[in-house]
Amino acid sequence: MHKTVKSHDGTAISYSVEKRSDRFMVFVHGMGGDLNVWKRISKPFNKSGFSTISIDLRGHGLSERPPTPSHYKLTCFARDIHAVLKKEKAKNFVLIGHCFGGAVVITFHRLFPNKAAAYVLISTAYRIPATLNRIGISLMHTALTPFIRKPASQTFMHRDFDRYRGTSDWNLNRILADITTTSLASWLSSLRAFSSFDGTESLATMNLPCLILVGKQDTIVSPKNSRKLHKMIKASTYKEISNSNHIIVISEPGTVQLEIENFLKSIRFLCTPALRAASK
Numbered sequence: 001m002h003k004t005v006k007s008h009d010g011t012a013i014s015y016s017v018e019k020r021s022d023r024f025m026v027f028v029h030g031m032g033g034d035l036n037v038w039k040r041i042s043k044p045f046n047k048s049g050f051s052t053i054s055i056d057l058r059g060h061g062l063s064e065r066p067p068t069p070s071h072y073k074l075t076c077f078a079r080d081i082h083a084v085l086k087k088e089k090a091k092n093f094v095l096i097g098h099c100f101g102g103a104v105v106i107t108f109h110r111l112f113p114n115k116a117a118a119y120v121l122i123s124t125a126y127r128i129p130a131t132l133n134r135i136g137i138s139l140m141h142t143a144l145t146p147f148i149r150k151p152a153s154q155t156f157m158h159r160d161f162d163r164y165r166g167t168s169d170w171n172l173n174r175i176l177a178d179i180t181t182t183s184l185a186s187w188l189s190s191l192r193a194f195s196s197f198d199g200t201e202s203l204a205t206m207n208l209p210c211l212i213l214v215g216k217q218d219t220i221v222s223p224k225n226s227r228k229l230h231k232m233i234k235a236s237t238y239k240e241i242s243n244s245n246h247i248i249v250i251s252e253p254g255t256v257q258l259e260i261e262n263f264l265k266s267i268r269f270l271c272t273p274a275l276r277a278a279s280k
Helices: 035-047 074-088 100-111 134-147 172-182 184-195 223-232 253-266 273-278
Strands: 002-006 012-018 023-028 051-055 092-098 118-122 210-215 236-241
Touching: 002 074, 012 035, 012 074, 023 035, 023 074, 023 100, 035 051, 035 253, 051 074, 074 100, 074 184, 092 100, 100 118, 100 184, 118 253, 172 184, 210 223, 210 253, 223 236, 236 253
Parallel strands: 023 051, 023 092, 092 118, 118 210, 210 236
Antiparallel strands: 002 012, 012 051
């Protein structure tokens, strides 16, 4: 069921919720994506009895496009998640983020520590990856800002991400689709916010169970970067996905879903009798 909630600053946030129990899996997509990227991963959890929430980050999917870069701080994205959780009265949840969504999850932890039962960070860096040059992003945003406007009349929609299965990290068609469906203004503002991300201090206080997933061929957030993240989170479990790159949630949804399910069993965040039996 698709719903909308007004966030802390009045921005309308779109999300999808399927309620099965009081245990929630909360999915946060990467930059340029939308909640549809999780459909092949979230549905099996519904069948297992978990409730799921998939969120369109501000500036993405069917959520509102705020007009200025100041509305795209990582703290704003994190407060959007909090607004959705509050509306749905979700108190027992695992928070799952991919890449930029992982940075939002880490920011959520800094603002609302210990509210989640656990975290899953997929293709997530502890700070902006070296492949995304901070200075270059800032200069690009400054240079293009005079030429971009808030998209007033464009009709936004969710995308079919299956068409991108098997594409490379730097597939031009997928990247252009990320930008055009998000809008240049929202995409650049999100990218600029990401360019200043450094979760080092937040990660030092992340003592909850955490699963870290990365593709072995990830050229954006390398396994080396993810192993560093693993060392920074004391209670974390680290897994590399063979023969996969940065977009493992698109190319390897079944593998990602299985790894998350095994993680839930290990921390006993269980729902159905079948899962409880499998964990014994």
